[in-house]
Amino acid sequence: MQASNRRLNPASTPGPHSLLNQFLFRRHRDEPAPAWMVFPVLYAFVFLTHLPLLRLPYFWDEAGYYIPAAYDFFRTGSLIPYSTLSNAHPPLPAMYLAFWWKLSGFTPVVTRLAICMVAAFALTAVFVLVRRLTNTPVAVATTLLTALYPVWFTQSTLAQADIYAAAGTMWALAYGLHELPSARNGWLAALWFSLAALSKETAIVMPLTLAAWHGWEMRRKPEAARGHGRAAMQFALPMLPLCAWYAYHFHRTGYIFGNPQFVRYNAVLTLHLLRFMLALAQRLMQVTIYMNLFVPILCMVAAMFLPALRRADGARRPRVSWNAQAQIGLLLLANILFFSVVGGAVLARYLLPLYPLILLLCVSTWRRRVEQWPWIVALSAVAFLAGLFVNPPYRFTPEDNLTYRSLIVMQQQAIAQVLHRAPGGTVLTAWPATDELTKPELGYVRKPVHVVAIDDFSPSQIEAAAQLRNYDAALVFSTKYQLTNALGWSHFGDGEWNRKYFGYHSDLPPALIAKLLHGDLVWQIRSQGLWTAVLLFNRPQLVHLSSRTVPLQAYAATTRGAQPFQPRLSR
Numbered sequence: 001m002q003a004s005n006r007r008l009n010p011a012s013t014p015g016p017h018s019l020l021n022q023f024l025f026r027r028h029r030d031e032p033a034p035a036w037m038v039f040p041v042l043y044a045f046v047f048l049t050h051l052p053l054l055r056l057p058y059f060w061d062e063a064g065y066y067i068p069a070a071y072d073f074f075r076t077g078s079l080i081p082y083s084t085l086s087n088a089h090p091p092l093p094a095m096y097l098a099f100w101w102k103l104s105g106f107t108p109v110v111t112r113l114a115i116c117m118v119a120a121f122a123l124t125a126v127f128v129l130v131r132r133l134t135n136t137p138v139a140v141a142t143t144l145l146t147a148l149y150p151v152w153f154t155q156s157t158l159a160q161a162d163i164y165a166a167a168g169t170m171w172a173l174a175y176g177l178h179e180l181p182s183a184r185n186g187w188l189a190a191l192w193f194s195l196a197a198l199s200k201e202t203a204i205v206m207p208l209t210l211a212a213w214h215g216w217e218m219r220r221k222p223e224a225a226r227g228h229g230r231a232a233m234q235f236a237l238p239m240l241p242l243c244a245w246y247a248y249h250f251h252r253t254g255y256i257f258g259n260p261q262f263v264r265y266n267a268v269l270t271l272h273l274l275r276f277m278l279a280l281a282q283r284l285m286q287v288t289i290y291m292n293l294f295v296p297i298l299c300m301v302a303a304m305f306l307p308a309l310r311r312a313d314g315a316r317r318p319r320v321s322w323n324a325q326a327q328i329g330l331l332l333l334a335n336i337l338f339f340s341v342v343g344g345a346v347l348a349r350y351l352l353p354l355y356p357l358i359l360l361l362c363v364s365t366w367r368r369r370v371e372q373w374p375w376i377v378a379l380s381a382v383a384f385l386a387g388l389f390v391n392p393p394y395r396f397t398p399e400d401n402l403t404y405r406s407l408i409v410m411q412q413q414a415i416a417q418v419l420h421r422a423p424g425g426t427v428l429t430a431w432p433a434t435d436e437l438t439k440p441e442l443g444y445v446r447k448p449v450h451v452v453a454i455d456d457f458s459p460s461q462i463e464a465a466a467q468l469r470n471y472d473a474a475l476v477f478s479t480k481y482q483l484t485n486a487l488g489w490s491h492f493g494d495g496e497w498n499r500k501y502f503g504y505h506s507d508l509p510p511a512l513i514a515k516l517l518h519g520d521l522v523w524q525i526r527s528q529g530l531w532t533a534v535l536l537f538n539r540p541q542l543v544h545l546s547s548r549t550v551p552l553q554a555y556a557a558t559t560r561g562a563q564p565f566q567p568r569l570s571r
Contacts, residue, residue: 035124042127043120045147047113050157054112056408057443060399062159063435067111070094070159071441074101080252083439088249088258090198090242093161108443112157118167119156123147125170126356129177133320134364141363141377146356148384150291150401151348158399161200162349168196169206169353176210176235179323180217180227186234193238202342202350204242209334211235213327265344275501280340286348287336287358291392291400295383296362299376306369317368320361328357346502348400391481391528398481403528410525410532411436411477415444417523417534418473425472426450428465428517428535430457433475458505462516474519474535478507481529510535 058067069081073094080086081094100114126146131139146152155163169192175181176189189207196203211232218228250256257263270279288297308316319325332354339350362380366373388401398404415436418427427437427449436442437449452471454461456479465474498504510533514521517535524533 035128038127039120039124042123042143042147043117046116046120046123046156049147049153050112050116053157053405054109054116056112056157056405057108057412057436058111059158059404059408060432063432063439063442065089066093066159066161067097067442068435068439070097070101071106074098074106080249085259085262086249086253086255087262088201088246088253088255089161090201090245092195092198093159093164093200096164097159106441111159115157115159115163118163119147119152122163122167122170125167125174129170129174129356130360130363132174133177133324133360134318134367138360138363138367141367141374142356142359145296145359145363145377145380145384148381148388149293149355149359150384150387152352152355153384153388154399154401154404155349155352158404160349162352164199165196165203166352168192168194168199169203170356172196172207173353173357176231177324177327179321180214180224181231181234183230186231190234190237193235194241197238197242198245201242202338203353204238205334205338206331206353207235207238209331210327213330267342269501270341270344272501276340278498278501279346280336282346283336283340283351285394286346286351287332287354290348291396292383292387293355293358296359296376296380299380300362300365303365303369303376308368309371319368320364325361328361332357344503347397349397393483395481395483398530403481403530406527407530410527410530412444413525414475414477414523414532414534418449418475419445421522421534421536422473426452426470428452428454428468428471428474429476430454430461430479433477437475456505457507457513459508462508462513466517469537472537474513474517474537475532476510476513476535477532478530480504480507482507482531483529 057063065081065084065087068084069089069091070093072078072081072083073091074097079091079094096118097111097114100110104110123143123146127139127143130142147156152166155166172189172192175185175192178185181189193203193207196206214228214232214235218225218232221228246256249258255263257267270276288294308319310316320328335351335354339346343350363373363377366376370376391401391403398407411433415433418425418437429437429451430453434451434453436444437451440446440448452465452468454465457476508516510521510524510531513519513533514535517537519535519537522534522536524531
């Protein structure tokens with residue numbers, strides 16, 4: 001009778017989360033809502049929170065590689081892009097976007113909505129994983145904070161491979177992050193890890209780490225050696241489809257890991273001890289303080305000094321199992337070390353699958369030790385929302401918060417000025433504006449514009465451009481976020497080691513560029529540490545070049561670009 005009353009009266013459910021429980025549980029507390037019921041709620045959340053971003057044209061690495069690669073597959077079915085340099089990235093993201101373009105049309109809105117679906121799918125996996133390891137309230141809080149974390153939030157509409165890899169990885173962990181996964185769960189985890197690796201090759205570090213873990217457990221626990229051996233084999237299997245892709249890429253191009261410049265930038269120039277230490281320091285910052293992540297982490301550290309709370313039956317509130325915590329810690333360590341060695345650009349989005357795991361540890365600790373833990377969730381959510389709109393006092397990538405939207409709008413306005421003031425003219429500019437002006441499919445122009453390309457707006461490049469006179473206008477912009485001089489560490493990233501190992505450079509201000517090029521500064525705009533300007537040149541032109549893009553020097557053979565903006569070769 002008492003059980004019946006509880007069933008009829010949801011308000012009798014103990015705890016402060018009765019309304020939440022009514023939605024997420026079906027009649028019984030031991031019958032949680034299935035993932036297919038959670039996914040549409042999360043998709044609606046992602047869609048509504050990203051509504052102002054859905055019509056934006058393509059941005060930086062989207063425009064430089066991922067959209068051209070998908071567009072090539074969309075038009076011809078080629079798995080290897082031909083309109084941009086092949087970086088040997090696996091083809092699953094291109095195939096996914098091409099499917100939706102065939103179904104709904106080739107527009108940025110369709111692309112953004114498709115990526116929102118992937119992001120919601122990934123968040124559903126976060127919810128399922130955390131609920132399995134802890135309980136529903138912790139799963140809801142962790143999923144919410146993951147969705148609001150600035151790096152994750154911005155990647156939820158950008159057509160880059162990281163969100164696909166994160167979705168596959170989180171579903172794989174939902175099935176495979178066990179002390180000893182069952183055979184069925186092991187095969188499902190292997191499938192999801194394979195899809196993650198076919199979305200982005202670096203995702204393979206996750207299953208190989210778990211394979212090593214179970215290999216160690218097989219030696220440490222002879223009584224369960226057979227089960228751990230099976231799990232190790234299953235987690236190693238995702239290497240097979242990835243190797244098959246590389247074999248196909250080698251057959252078609254003669255390169256295994258992409259063009260030599262890509263390999264050199266991402267896996268050769270990075271093999272220096274000093275560079276590794278510098279990259280490791282940046283990676284540690286990205287998993288501890290980056291974009292206000294220090295707020296939940298500091299709250300977790302403070303909560304650990306408190307005793308665990310007791311339940312109604314007198315037992316202490318449970319923690320995430322030590323085995324799961326050990327596996328999570330190993331995954332964090334392996335990824336931090338791996339991405340300190342591999343990848344020319346030290347971008348936070350490469351660590352996208354790590355942020356839900358960090359937030360899981362934070363939220364579970366709060367709930368175990370702090371009675372009013374929902375207030376800490378609210379504080380962390382406010383900190384993440386602030387991080388979306390307020391730039392931090394250190395160098396960061398504009399795509400890691402809503403600064404990227406400001407940059408896109410500035411580029412749109414500058415291109416409109418160029419088309420209005422120099423119609424039919426040749427434009428001097430750098431990547432990605434070179435692609436934005438020459439590829440109408442990116443959403444910035446209706447027909448291609450003649451372009452003279454330089455690498456950036458550093459003194460050496462402007463000096464070389466001054467020797468040419470075959471352009472009518474120049475579109476110049478900041479190629480990296482610029483700190484204010486009021487900050488004592490504002491020039492920390494300008495050291496020789498940063499220029500050598502990470503490609504930092506200093507862009508000249510637009511007024512000085514105009515002076516050096518003997519042009520007129522006719523339009524400029526500044527916003528959130530970024531600037532864009534248009535220059536005009538009042539001189540006769542003998543002939544316009546016939547090609548759409550004329551490089552100042554071997555454009556494809558350079559490893560140009562400075563963090564936070566890296567060339568398409570670096571992604």
